[in-house]
Amino acid sequence: MATHKLLLLPGDGIGVEVMEEVKGLMKWLEARGLASFAIEEDLVGGAAFDAHGEAISDETMARAQAADAIIFGAVGGPKWDKVSYDKRPEAGLLRLRKDLDLFANLRPAICYPALADSSSLKREIVEGLDILIVRELTGGTYFGEPKEIVTLENGQRRAVDTQVYTTSEIERIARVAFELGRLRKNRVHSAEKRNVMKSGLLWNQVVTALHAAEYSDVNLEHILADNCAMQLVRNPKQFDVLVTDNLFGDILSDAAAMLTGSLGMLPSASLGAEDPVTGKRKALYEPVHGSAPDISGKGLANPIAELASFGMALRYSLDLGDIADALDRAIARVLSQGFRTGDIAAPGEKTVGTVEMGQAVITAL
Amino acid sequence: MATHKLLLLPGDGIGVEVMEEVKGLMKWLEARGLASFAIEEDLVGGAAFDAHGEAISDETMARAQAADAIIFGAVGGPKWDKVSYDKRPEAGLLRLRKDLDLFANLRPAICYPALADSSSLKREIVEGLDILIVRELTGGTYFGEPKEIVTLENGQRRAVDTQVYTTSEIERIARVAFELGRLRKNRVHSAEKRNVMKSGLLWNQVVTALHAAEYSDVNLEHILADNCAMQLVRNPKQFDVLVTDNLFGDILSDAAAMLTGSLGMLPSASLGAEDPVTGKRKALYEPVHGSAPDISGKGLANPIAELASFGMALRYSLDLGDIADALDRAIARVLSQGFRTGDIAAPGEKTVGTVEMGQAVITAL
Numbered sequence: 001m002a003t004h005k006l007l008l009l010p011g012d013g014i015g016v017e018v019m020e021e022v023k024g025l026m027k028w029l030e031a032r033g034l035a036s037f038a039i040e041e042d043l044v045g046g047a048a049f050d051a052h053g054e055a056i057s058d059e060t061m062a063r064a065q066a067a068d069a070i071i072f073g074a075v076g077g078p079k080w081d082k083v084s085y086d087k088r089p090e091a092g093l094l095r096l097r098k099d100l101d102l103f104a105n106l107r108p109a110i111c112y113p114a115l116a117d118s119s120s121l122k123r124e125i126v127e128g129l130d131i132l133i134v135r136e137l138t139g140g141t142y143f144g145e146p147k148e149i150v151t152l153e154n155g156q157r158r159a160v161d162t163q164v165y166t167t168s169e170i171e172r173i174a175r176v177a178f179e180l181g182r183l184r185k186n187r188v189h190s191a192e193k194r195n196v197m198k199s200g201l202l203w204n205q206v207v208t209a210l211h212a213a214e215y216s217d218v219n220l221e222h223i224l225a226d227n228c229a230m231q232l233v234r235n236p237k238q239f240d241v242l243v244t245d246n247l248f249g250d251i252l253s254d255a256a257a258m259l260t261g262s263l264g265m266l267p268s269a270s271l272g273a274e275d276p277v278t279g280k281r282k283a284l285y286e287p288v289h290g291s292a293p294d295i296s297g298k299g300l301a302n303p304i305a306e307l308a309s310f311g312m313a314l315r316y317s318l319d320l321g322d323i324a325d326a327l328d329r330a331i332a333r334v335l336s337q338g339f340r341t342g343d344i345a346a347p348g349e350k351t352v353g354t355v356e357m358g359q360a361v362i363t364a365l
Numbered sequence: 366m367a368t369h370k371l372l373l374l375p376g377d378g379i380g381v382e383v384m385e386e387v388k389g390l391m392k393w394l395e396a397r398g399l400a401s402f403a404i405e406e407d408l409v410g411g412a413a414f415d416a417h418g419e420a421i422s423d424e425t426m427a428r429a430q431a432a433d434a435i436i437f438g439a440v441g442g443p444k445w446d447k448v449s450y451d452k453r454p455e456a457g458l459l460r461l462r463k464d465l466d467l468f469a470n471l472r473p474a475i476c477y478p479a480l481a482d483s484s485s486l487k488r489e490i491v492e493g494l495d496i497l498i499v500r501e502l503t504g505g506t507y508f509g510e511p512k513e514i515v516t517l518e519n520g521q522r523r524a525v526d527t528q529v530y531t532t533s534e535i536e537r538i539a540r541v542a543f544e545l546g547r548l549r550k551n552r553v554h555s556a557e558k559r560n561v562m563k564s565g566l567l568w569n570q571v572v573t574a575l576h577a578a579e580y581s582d583v584n585l586e587h588i589l590a591d592n593c594a595m596q597l598v599r600n601p602k603q604f605d606v607l608v609t610d611n612l613f614g615d616i617l618s619d620a621a622a623m624l625t626g627s628l629g630m631l632p633s634a635s636l637g638a639e640d641p642v643t644g645k646r647k648a649l650y651e652p653v654h655g656s657a658p659d660i661s662g663k664g665l666a667n668p669i670a671e672l673a674s675f676g677m678a679l680r681y682s683l684d685l686g687d688i689a690d691a692l693d694r695a696i697a698r699v700l701s702q703g704f705r706t707g708d709i710a711a712p713g714e715k716t717v718g719t720v721e722m723g724q725a726v727i728t729a730l
């Protein structure tokens with residue numbers, strides 16, 4: 001049996017708590033002889049800053065480069081609000097994304113039937129919702145240069161961020177979206193602001209050209225990002241795959257996540273390009289939720305998003321799709337059995353803590 | 366009685382139809398001796414491009430500069446999809462905003478009780494919703510330079526947009542938000558991405574400093590723009606005034622508008638700075654909805670957003686607040702009487718057209 005090299009980066013806040021449940025699941029899988037892991041664990045975010053003054057160290061980066069998959073928790077918290085911009089907790093995550101060239105961020109927004117009522121939207125609008133957001137993750141405003149604050153002669157300050165995209169950056173993310181579209185309902189929306197941004201114009205042109213050349217069997221629609229935000233609220237089920245840039249993807253995927261009423265449920269995968277020789281790709285898996293300082297340390301966090309992120313790792317990086325399927329079924333079962341953490345409980349409903357929820361998933365497996 | 370100089374720019378699509386109802390209302394007010402207008406009408410957007418090859422002409426800009434208020438319809442449509450970037454319909458609107466320095470865009474998102482059920486959100490989440498989004502309108506990614514697409518030596522193309530903000534640009538829009546906050550529930554949220562963008566960092570610092578220096582009586586909260594999108598979906602009533610930059614404001618205000626279930630109802634005002642001598646400010650009023658090519662020319666569009674935009678002009682530019690109040694009451698009455706255009710009708714409900722709805726508002730006045 002192949003041994004899979006995993007790097008666990010729990011990070012800060014509830015990231016640490018939900019990662020414990022993933023570790024429990026890994027042990028369980030190994031004890032049953034279903035998988036074999038070589039596990040390393042390391043610091044990122046505020047925890048790494050506290051330990052060695054950087055949001056991620058070069059040693060941790062080297063381990064990340066060598067791993068088959070990285071399982072990430074969450075970073076940040078009020079404790080590090082005053083830390084300088086380049087050492088802030090988020091810098092650790094951004095360096096991982098950039099240095100490993102994890103350009104394709106897959107964010108499913110799925111509404112579990114058992115949870116449809118915990119959405120702020122009407123049940124009929126979100127029941128059965130299943131959107132896959134494909135967000136470009138290594139370009140755009142996040143990384144473009146110049147990115148600076150300068151003091152002008154008149155004493156004013158002037159801040160600049162630069163949105164940059166090249167043909168090949170757009171093409172490779174659009175390709176991921178079209179390929180995934182073919183495996184789903186064959187419908188891809190591409191969102192940009194071509195009416196205001198030159199990068200939106202280029203985005204639109206490159207997606208259109210790739211579609212015509214190689215994916216004309218896929219149903220493609222272009223949508224302005226502002227209208228996309230509206231349509232996500234109005235009628236989200238019109239979407240299947242939605243491809244967009246780094247910044248729009250950040251906002252639109254968070255809005256989409258909230259439609260499902262269950263942020264604590266949603267995983268994500270950030271993938272690099274396939275190595276032409278080994279066929280492998282670098283990958284990082286993380287829950288969509290953050291470090292939730294308000295509930296951290298209390299054993300209240302929902303571990304399902306982290307468990308489901310590990311499930312995506314099983315599927316996309318470790319070739320253990322069967323176990324991933326079983327895990328997805330176990331999660332659905334636990335929900336229909338009525339297990340609820342605070343984030344997904346209806347008013348008055350009985351809730352369980354992080355550990356109980358993690359155990360329930362293993363039992364259901 | 367003062368005569369107010371108005372420039373009407375209906376633009377394209379349903380902009381033309383809904384403007385007719387505003388004209389009807391103006392005539393009615395004049396006939397009753399309640400107000401006196403000197404009205405000019407001109408072309409903008411695709412209509413202007415068709416007439417003289419530009420999305421707005423220098424002559425029209427001169428008229429705009431001279432007007433007490435501009436009443437704008439909507440621009441754009443598939444007919445002009447192939448028009449070059451600098452002549453596209455939106456360029457007319459962007460030039461108006463920039464050349465008149467209309468930096469403060471006020472976008473109320475109000476959920477009328479009679480319409481709460483037409484929202485995709487649960488009634489209890491949106492009933493009574495009353496958010497005022499204060500969007501910076503003349504800076505950021507919309508206007509920063511460089512803004513270009515260049516072809517590289519390897520044949521690839523590279524697109525750049527530049528997000529730029531200076532201290533004074535941030536300060537003046539934050540001031541508008543704090544002042545309006547004081548007139549409302551005294552609560553201001555400021556949204557940016559300081560964890561990723563230098564402009565977000567400066568935004569945060571400038572807002573914080575202004576708050577401490579002059580507005581410490583106002584309840585200020587900073588929120589990351591992605592989390593803000595989530596919170597708008599999860600629990601929009603936590604917001605009172607929300608101040609943010611041009612691009613985030615575009616997306617977040619559209620999401621907020623859709624929460625109300627009644628896009629065809631929402632007006633907006635874009636204001637310049639007060640002239641220190643005359644005390645006047647330049648202003649443009651426009652509905653939040655677009656030109657809606659799918660229903661244009663059919664007499665189906667809801668004129669209320671345009672009528673309410675004119676109402677904002679009465680209040681903010683023409684010192685006719687009493688008439689504005691009466692107009693708001695007339696709109697509420699018409700809704701509770703059951704008048705519905707297609708966009709706000711529940712399934713099966715009887716609908717009226719643009720003209721009938723406009724007439725009903727005048728009758729209720």
Ligand SMILES: CC(C)[C@H](C(=O)O)[C@@H](O)C(=O)O
Pocket residue numbers: 090093094250560561591
């Ligand atoms: C933590 C932060 C840097 C990050 C982002 O903005 O990309 C987060 O919001 C996300 O969406 O993964």
Ligand SMILES: CC(C)[C@H](C(=O)O)[C@@H](O)C(=O)O
Pocket residue numbers: 195196226455458459615
């Ligand atoms: C028409 C377009 C240029 C405009 C914008 O992006 O600002 C519109 O979406 C708006 O919000 O007023």
